[in-house]
Amino acid sequence: MPVYEYCCADCGTRFSKLRPMSKADAPIACVHCQSENTGRVLSLFAAVSKSSSGESRSVTGSGCSSCAATSCHSCRAG
Numbered sequence: 452m453p454v455y456e457y458c459c460a461d462c463g464t465r466f467s468k469l470r471p472m473s474k475a476d477a478p479i480a481c482v483h484c485q486s487e488n489t490g491r492v493l494s495l496f497a498a499v500s501k502s503s504s505g506e507s508r509s510v511t512g513s514g515c516s517s518c519a520a521t522s523c524h525s526c527r528a529g
């Protein structure tokens with residue numbers, strides 16, 4: 452099974468889980484606060500945002516500086 456990375460919108464915790472591909476986008480409880488207000492983080496985006504130039508671009512999908520997800524509170528704050 453592949454490992455997927457998730458970010459909790461409530462507490463900002465990032466965690467990864469081994470899950471079957473069919474469940475990749477299914478709701479999952481945060482390991483820290485048990486909230487199901489979590490979103491999957493695409494590690495590809497995280498890798499892109501850490502590329503050589505180091506500049507962050509909102510167009511790549513890495514909208515949130517704290518967790519790299521696009522669906523947490525801090526992403527929507529602006």
Ligand SMILES: [Zn+2]
Pocket residue numbers: 459460461462463464481482483484485486
């Ligand atoms: Zn949480």
